[in-house]
Amino acid sequence: MPAYLEAFGLIASLLLLITLVMRGMNLLIAAPLCALLLAVISGMPLFPQLVEEGDPNFVGTYMDGFTDFVASWFLMFLLGAIFGKVMEDTRAAEAVSKYLMDKLGPRFTLASVVGACAILTYGGVSLFIVGFTVFPIALALWRMSDYPRRFIPATLAFGSVTFTMTSAGSPEIQNWIPIDHLGTSPLAGWEVSLIVAVVMIATGYYWLKWMVKRAVARGERFDEREGDPVLVDRDTPNPYLSLIPLAVVLGLSLSLHHHFGTSALIIALTGGVLTAYLLGRRFVKDIWETAGSGTTGALLAIANTAAVVGFGWIARDTEGFQAALSFMMEVGGETTPLVGAALSVLVIVGLTGSSSGGMNIVLPEIGPNYIGQGVDPSALHRVAALSSGALDSLPHGGYTVTNIRIICGETHKAAYPAAFATTVAVPLLGAVVAVLLFSVGL
Template identity: 35%
Template structure:
């Protein structure tokens, strides 16, 4: 009965989330259903197990959600994201429209700009370029996915994307875990994405297929759709309802001023991870007043938080005066972080209740018994949970909450570098999360004025196919030569 309860609770969560119901309601209901089937005390699971795990997630990662959303909103309202997009358009032109969209997405998301902020800038950029080049509109979502939701989210070393930060407290790693393997994985994802899009463009030209009809107002409609919002907030770290809750700058900064905060994110993240934090005497963290933790458990979060804070300070110094209403922008950015983190935390709470069920031992034994060793089983676990929840962050945290200590014990026994576990877990979570019910996919299609029928196959190839190929390569190389 316990295993049946887990399956029923998960089915309810997935089905009603797909219908647009709030995860804040669905996750505790699904958890209580699972507990009821097991005959466990419901209120104890809700207040102790569910809320305890959800609260720990908020305590660990709210600084990153807050600073990430705030930075993204400041970059948007200062005109910096648009300036970078326009600069890429000018340099590459309509004849390289796909490459321009991909690279613009990669630059802004690797620099720490929230994904949904990037979507609402990249979609107009892609529309203009694709129209000028007469490339089918249906390829716009796939081009944006390649640049913003594949290698810069899960593979490129140092990316401040939330999924890349989640394994750090579990494995004691940094955002730069397994950098060599991350670069290889990034090259595979980017290569497959560009190859497929070039192939689709050539086929469309041969068939005489052009850009097609414009879809005016698509972005505004996506912002105002409550169902899209409910699906989106559990998928990424920015509430799209806050996109238009402040006024953008009337003009754009120069490209140097626009790009400088992104450079600061990367440089400060690197310095904190490899220069500053390793020299700190953090023995005080073992005291009860600091949670009895270690530097390795918090260093990654500290590095990314410091990098984002430094980038925000830089942006305010060089472009802050250009923002019409700084208070409104700051409020919108802060508010944009709240619903996403509590939605993901609710998924984490659901996972904690499921993991506490006696029947979960069957699931754990099945996962650990998957052929191919711990690297393969970790990839499968993160893939499956991210797919079911429609959230890379939620699925990854559920998997590591339940199985992270077990994998660390296996790594110590077999001499596996935790950095390799980190990189495989993140790439795994960023593969099958791009299913049709994923909030980021639904939002992107709406913003671009496209449908699943028109564009989803291309998203599958560049998003799932490219990431899966990179994941296989990292597992194979990591299994042979270890982490580097």
């Protein structure tokens, strides 16, 4: 098939996926539908019965990608969602968020919300739980500061899916997926990671602050809406005690990694669940109901991610994608291979709208090649993780849709420009800085 037709198939299927998701279609329907379009345009046989065993076909390849991701990461998603739900129901997440709000106040509205999201995310709480927990607090601060509420999604996302999600030491799976493929640790490239995090925090925060101030200067104000959640003044646990479960997750994941690899994350999240429950059990009516609610959230999250991973596997098996991947690896060449690695991760993550799903697809393809060239696995780990946190926040990204539409009740038209700045442009800058720092030998 001509290369231009392959390229057209990739672009058309991606644009259709973005359009369908932005119009509200469920990812579990949109992703396989767009994967089918890509398979047809690429001339891929539809059923396993039409090919030799092991050869690419739409049904087999799509479901292999879907099930492979679920098999590898289901327990992490499950325990992460339960941990987040326990932190929510024991009011520990609320206590940490309120403490920051009380200490910083309306004068530091943006810093309060970003800080609360960052602490919870770096402590291992699910991104979606963080959003639902912090949103009512953010809304109260926005009301007091009279800020345009369309900037809340960008602020929540900046604290959740940028400098914390992909930094060294983070228990989020975006920092753990490269471990199995590259033989590294969750602290890989921590020196560069620390510098990049500072750059991302400073750039994103002041950019966000500038956008809000400019909107206020134009006359935009906070608008009350019917059904807005009200921040209830209720009893919460001690905020310092509420930080202990987060510390347990971080401590166990980092200390046990050398003995258990990625399974250390299972132990760490289990420890976090038990610690959070023991410290806040007086607030929990039924622990099994809490766990069941977390399980439902985990199933939805991993199913949505696996759905776009299946789309990515179809894309991976097209000649157009393989040609594009080869081209990007050649861009870096032997002198700057990290550039090729970053570009490869960016493209597949952009196709799938999932940082975790994209890395699971591309790292087995590029990891052995680059390590064989003598690339430092720790540098490759950190560049891949940082790059994965950029184009995963395109309009069709699962977290982006949930954050803007479900958590905050905004539209893409109103909220996405600011979200693009904080969750796409800033992480892209971070990836560039990381490549430069590793290239000069830091």
